[in-house]
Amino acid sequence: MQRQWTAPAPADRDDGGLPVLPELLDSFVAAAGHTAPQPVGGSAELRSAACGYWSRRGLWTDPEHVVVAPGAEPLLLALLASAPGGDVLLPRPCAAWYAPLVRLVDRRAHHAPVPAECGGLPDPFALLETARRIRAEGGVPRVLLLSAADDPTGTVAPPELLHEVCEAAVAEGLLIVSDETWRDTVHHPQGTVLLSPAEMSPEHVIVLSDLVSAFTPAGWPAAIARFPATERGAELRGRVLSLLAAVRSGLPTSIAAAAAYALGEPEPVRGRMAAAARAHGAVAAAVYRALTAVGALARPPQAGRHLYADLDELRGVLAARGITDSVELERELVRRIGPSVAGGHRFGDPPHTLRLRLATLPLLGAAEESRLRALQAPDPLELPHVATALADFETAFRDLIEDGPVP
Structure with a gap:
């Protein structure tokens, strides 16, 4: 028997989620009585927890290179608004929330097709052609947004393809934003090699991760970003913090406590x-x-x-x-x-x-x-x-x- 439904909203996340982990809920409740606001960009404790998370994945990070925000959308929006002006390159297909944010900061989004074997990364030759076409039309390609563990396709990019894409992006002078929201949801970790672009081009990559994918419930929005340990990275991080502060975009205390607990990855x-x-x-x-x-x-x-x-x-x-x-x-x-x-x-x-x-x-x-x-x-x-x-x-x-x- 067929069921009748109204059409879904153009959202990129499912309603509801998995049951809240009891220990995570305990950390949330324990912080509920604290009334002092969290600093914009995340407390030292939370940023240190994020550093530990990345270090366990081979990405050494200092807390001064980290920004925390209430969700990946406001964090990416602030990042795009802070990056040097120009056009943004996206894979086709890509997460539904990428292109609207690009348009919101008055940038042009250009899609490059992905190879047949996986999603998340544009074909390196198509990427080069897209960047050159943008220049031929009077535009300036500035940012490449990609995801090695991909939504919507549910695939993981092979390391050799990731290497080629990073080489092409750096050659074109692109800032790479690596959305690694789904890296901790690999179905068979022992048989899947997943690398971050930041391992290959550390000076040119900002890593973004929404914690609601693997760590926290959808109703507790929290996201982290890792900036390059360069002068350019520090300048961009400062601009992002200024924008987040302007709209008072800090984490609620209880969510910050739960995120710090989750990023510590206890048993x-x-x-x-x-x-x-x-x-x-x-x-x-x-x-x-x-x-x-x-x-x-x-x-x-x-x-x-x-x-x-x-x-x-x-x-x-x-x-x-x-x-x-x-x-x-x-x-x-x-x-x-x-x-x-x-x-x-x-x-x-x-x-x-x-x-x-x-x-x-x-x-x-x-x-x-x-x-x-x-x-x-x-x-x-x-x-x-x-x-x-x-x-x-x-x-x-x-x-x-x-x-x-x-x-």
Whole structure:
């Protein structure tokens, strides 16, 4: 039976989330009585916790090179507004919230296509061509925004491609902003090599990470940024802090306390992160199998809570149902399976393409109790509520392909 839903808002995050880790909640509650505001850019304690987090990933950092803000969106907005004027280059597809922020600071966004084998990084040759085209049209390419562990595609860029992209960006004089929000959600860490652009071009890379991906609930916004240890990095960090201070964009005390606890990565946090990655990985793999079984094209998901599919091979079948672009494809699938679907037009792909992003979180359960059971299960696919959700998903796609034309 099909369910009726209204179209989803063009957001880049799922509603709700996983149950709050009890130890994280304890740190949040313990700080609730503190009335003194947090300093803009983060307290010394919180910035030191961020340094420890990055050092454990091979990126040595001093607290004076770190900025903390209430969410990745205000942090990236301040960063784009502070960077030298010029155009911004984005992968195609990319996270839905990138391009609107570029437009908000009156910059032009230019998309460069990603290689067939992964998302998150533009093809290095396409990147060079895009930068040269911008100059030929009188523009000035200044910033490249990328993500090695990618939303929307759920893929991880191979190190050799990352190296080529960094070389091309540096050769073109681009400041690289590396969105590493999803680096701690890799489904199989032992078999996946994930490097940061900051390991390859430390003087040219700002690392940005939204903690709500792996550490904190969506309702507790917190993000961290690591600036290069250079004169240029210090100047840019100072401008970002000035902008954040102008709009009083500091973290609430309770969220700051929870973020510091999470960034310390005690055993409960590490256990939750591993359980979440395992559960999302299992469900994403099942979704991938269901999509490819009906003829959709997709890359095997490696990280995060989403995967990206291309239904162009089914264009003739879908056209018979009145579906000719990603807007119509999204509308029909939202009607069939709910607001876990977003058309590729939201992520920079042209509307005429038949691409979409699918979220795995709803398949783990509608209620927090159900999602917690999925995290704790050795194999979440064996849980009845997960198996039922996946069966409904498969049926919806099969019926979409096999149903007759729209009356």
